[in-house]
Amino acid sequence: MITNEILKNIKHVHFIGIGGSGMYPLVQIFHSKGYFITGSDNNETETLEAVRKLGIEVFLGQRAENIKGADLIIYTAAIMADNPELIAAKASGAICCERAEILGLVTSWYTNALCVSGTHGKTTTSSMLTQIFVQEGTDLSCVIGGKLPSIGGSGKAGSSQTMVCESCEFEDHFLRLFPDVSIILNVDADHLEYFKNIENIIKSFHKFATMASKAVIYNGDDANTLKAVEGVDKEMISFGWDKKNDYSAVIKSKKGLQTRFELYHKGEFVRELTIHVPGDHNVMNALAAIAAARYSGVSWEGIEKGLDTFFGAIRRFEKIAEVKGVTIVDDYAHHPKEIECTLKAAKGLDFNRVWAVFQPFTYSRTKILMNDFVKALSIADIAVVTDIMGSREKNTDGVYAEQLAEKIPNAVWFKTDHELVDKQTAQQKEYNFSQCIDYIKKNCKEGDLVITLGCGDVYKLAKRLAKEL
Numbered sequence: 511m512i513t514n515e516i517l518k519n520i521k522h523v524h525f526i527g528i529g530g531s532g533m534y535p536l537v538q539i540f541h542s543k544g545y546f547i548t549g550s551d552n553n554e555t556e557t558l559e560a561v562r563k564l565g566i567e568v569f570l571g572q573r574a575e576n577i578k579g580a581d582l583i584i585y586t587a588a589i590m591a592d593n594p595e596l597i598a599a600k601a602s603g604a605i606c607c608e609r610a611e612i613l614g615l616v617t618s619w620y621t622n623a624l625c626v627s628g629t630h631g632k633t634t635t636s637s638m639l640t641q642i643f644v645q646e647g648t649d650l651s652c653v654i655g656g657k658l659p660s661i662g663g664s665g666k667a668g669s670s671q672t673m674v675c676e677s678c679e680f681e682d683h684f685l686r687l688f689p690d691v692s693i694i695l696n697v698d699a700d701h702l703e704y705f706k707n708i709e710n711i712i713k714s715f716h717k718f719a720t721m722a723s724k725a726v727i728y729n730g731d732d733a734n735t736l737k738a739v740e741g742v743d744k745e746m747i748s749f750g751w752d753k754k755n756d757y758s759a760v761i762k763s764k765k766g767l768q769t770r771f772e773l774y775h776k777g778e779f780v781r782e783l784t785i786h787v788p789g790d791h792n793v794m795n796a797l798a799a800i801a802a803a804r805y806s807g808v809s810w811e812g813i814e815k816g817l818d819t820f821f822g823a824i825r826r827f828e829k830i831a832e833v834k835g836v837t838i839v840d841d842y843a844h845h846p847k848e849i850e851c852t853l854k855a856a857k858g859l860d861f862n863r864v865w866a867v868f869q870p871f872t873y874s875r876t877k878i879l880m881n882d883f884v885k886a887l888s889i890a891d892i893a894v895v896t897d898i899m900g901s902r903e904k905n906t907d908g909v910y911a912e913q914l915a916e917k918i919p920n921a922v923w924f925k926t927d928h929e930l931v932d933k934q935t936a937q938q939k940e941y942n943f944s945q946c947i948d949y950i951k952k953n954c955k956e957g958d959l960v961i962t963l964g965c966g967d968v969y970k971l972a973k974r975l976a977k978e979l
Contacts (some may be wrong), residue, residue, distance in 0.1 A: 512611050514618070516582070519603070524580035525549035526595050528568060529558040531686020532609055533586060535653040537561055539616055542667035550576045550595060560663055574598035576613045581605065584612050587681070588902055613675070614655060614686030619773050620651065620673040624802050625687050627677040627718055628695025628710075628729075630848045631795045634787065635695060636676040637823040638799040642816030646808045648672055656842065672806060679711065680704070684718050687816035691805060692722035692744075695798055697734035700804060700845050703874035712738045719744070730755040730792065747805065749797035753777050757801045766859070767827070769793060773800065779970050783814055787822045789855030812913045812943070826970060827852065827961075831976035835956030836862065838979075840972040844871045844965040846882035852963065853889040862957035865891035867971060870898040871963035873909040884917040890961075893921040894950065897942045899966035922949055942970045947978055954979075 523540050525533050528549025529819045534557050541547055541564050547699040550569040551558055558568055569576045572595040577583055583599040583606045590596075599606050611698040612968050626636045631656040643650045644660050649668040654663050655676045657664050675691075677684040681704050697715050698708075705711045715738035719726045722744050728737045730748030738745065753774055767788045796817060822828055825842040833839070843852045849868070856864045866887055870876040874877040876883070876898055887893040895915040898905075910931065915923035924945040930938040950960060962972040 512607060512615055512753060514615065516607075516615075517576065517913045519546065519606060520581045522546045522548070522580045522606075523582045523584065524577050524599075526572060526576075526583065526585040526593070526599065526608075527551055528561055529553065529555045529589070529834045530586050530609075531557065531655060531657065532613075532653070532663040534561065534586070534663055535651075535667075536584070536609065536616065537566065537614060538564070538665060538667040539651060541566065548576070548580065555661065556562065562666055567744045570905055572596075577602055582607065584609055586727065587683075590902065592717055595979075610678075610681075610683035610686050613683075614688060616653075616927065617673060617675055618688035620672040621690065621796040622806055623673045623675060623688060624693060624806065625675045625684065625689035625718075625722075626692065626695070626798070626802075627679060627684050628850070629679070629698035629700050629714065630845060631695045631791060631798075633674045633823050633842065634792060634826050635693070635795040635798050636674050637826070638785075638796060638820055639802050639822040640674050641801060642803045642808055642813055643672060643674070643806075645816040645819060646803075646812035649866050650674060650809075653822060654823065656825050659821075660819070679714055680717075681748070682714055683719070685714065687721070689718070689722050689943065690724045691802060692726045693717050693727040693798055693802055694719060694726070695795065696732045696734050696736060698845070698847050699879075700875075702878045703872075708734065716740070725805060727798060727805065729798070740827065744859075747801050749794070749801050759797055761790065764788075764858070771796075773797075775804075777909075781810060781814065783817055785817050786820065788859065789827075789851055789856075791851045794946075827855070830969075830972045831979075833976055833979040835958075836954050836979060837959045838972050838976050839961045840965050841958060841961055842965050842970045843963045844875075846879055846886040849883070849886040850889065851887065852942075852961065856959055856961055857889060859959065861959040863891040863959070864889075865894065865950065865960040867894040867950070867960060867962045867968065869894070869896045869962070869968035869971075870901050870911060870914060870964050871907045871965050872901055873898060874906060876914060877907055877909045879938055879969050880914055880917070883914055887918050887921070891920065893918050894946050895921060895923045896946055896968065896971070897926055897939065897966075899964070900932075900934050901966065906929050922946075924949075937974045938969075946971060947975050948974060951978060
């Protein structure tokens with residue numbers, strides 16, 4: 511684990527992949543500390559534009575010469591080992607660190623670092639908690655996995671000692687953090703290409719809990735979470751449906767995307783609260799945010815106002831458009847459990863049919879969890895499956911979208927050239943998205959809900975569909 515010693519003589523920090531949502535908050539924080547910053551990325555994005563507005567030079571395209579003069583070079587996990595800029599960085603003599611290491615270092619700079627972990631719900635809960643602090647008037651720092659409209663992006667640099675940090679278990683990245691409060695929403699089987707089994711995942715979450723310097727906030731209804739926090743000697747604060755938990759809820763009404771619930775603290779009624787994101791799972795996310803906010807001294811009024819002004823992070827059941835009676839929503843769900851929760855929430859709303867347009871992410875996850883994906887996507891009335899987005903992986907096992915789609919009732923997919931799919935070419939993706947859009951346009955009807963699902967770039971499909979409809 512790196513320490514603050516590495517920053518002693520650092521003046522110029524360079525970010526490879528500076529346009530990533532996880533990089534942008536770190537860029538803001540380092541910029542606020544007075545470092546000279548440069549960065550590079552392969553594609554123009556809104557985030558790159560925001561970075562440039564800070565006065566930071568951004569190189570489009572990743573080349574060896576981009577790192578010139580840098581003392582510290584930070585890169586994302588998505589950067590492949592054969593990336594020429596990364597190769598040059600590691601040969602340059604400058605300090606090179608992966609983003610997760612630097613994020614861990616940054617959390618050590620705060621005395622109230624609230625680190626939100628869990629297999630599902632991290633971004634929504636982190637966003638809810640951030641919104642609560644914003645409404646209370648706390649000038650916090652935060653690093654969120656999605657964009658929150660009230661802060662204009664995926665994070666911010668603040669002047670207070672409070673930090674909200676989304677904490678991902680991928681390859682044990684969250685074990686590099688310095689949490690004052692460890693928050694565990696749930697523990698489920700994911701990233702099995704790394705963890706191998708649920709027992710190893712539970713062990714990692716246990717380590718994360720023990721790392722808290724002050725308290726652990728955990729889901730008291732989740733069996734795997736209870737195993738993870740067993741024997742942890744910290745202040746323990748639980749949330750869940752059961753009133754035995756420190757914070758619990760009773761749902762009173764649901765209308766559209768809005769849910770109203772009664773909040774209880776240690777079994778005593780506190781007040782009724784409203785959230786504007788659908789699904790019972792989001793009530794649980796709200797309870798976790800409430801527990802963390804109260805632990806940090808936020809008033810009940812601040813919590814109520816924060817939740818009442820939270821309409822979701824971008825890519826979390828985000829309404830893209832309503833065109834010709836068809837509602838288009840985009841959601842980041844990419845694990846079977848997340849897809850199940852999202853589609854169940856959608857089916858509980860007042861729509862004729864629910865379309866699930868799913869972009870599988872990584873070959874290993876698709877292969878390992880294929881049967882679970884089949885079960886989750888079968889909840890939809892119609893499932894449309896795009897080509898797999900390989901991201902950081904090579905397709906060594908020969909896994910393709912049709913192997914998943916063929917098992918799903920009422921599923922639609924399009925035969926593709928496997929060689930082109932394996933190369934992950936932009937032209938192939940464009941063609942595949944166009945096929946999906948054309949099919950939906952021809953077959954969707956007034957009163958339908960179309961949800962794009964996945965953590966890749968399937969949101970582009972949703973926006974194109976809205977325009978073309």
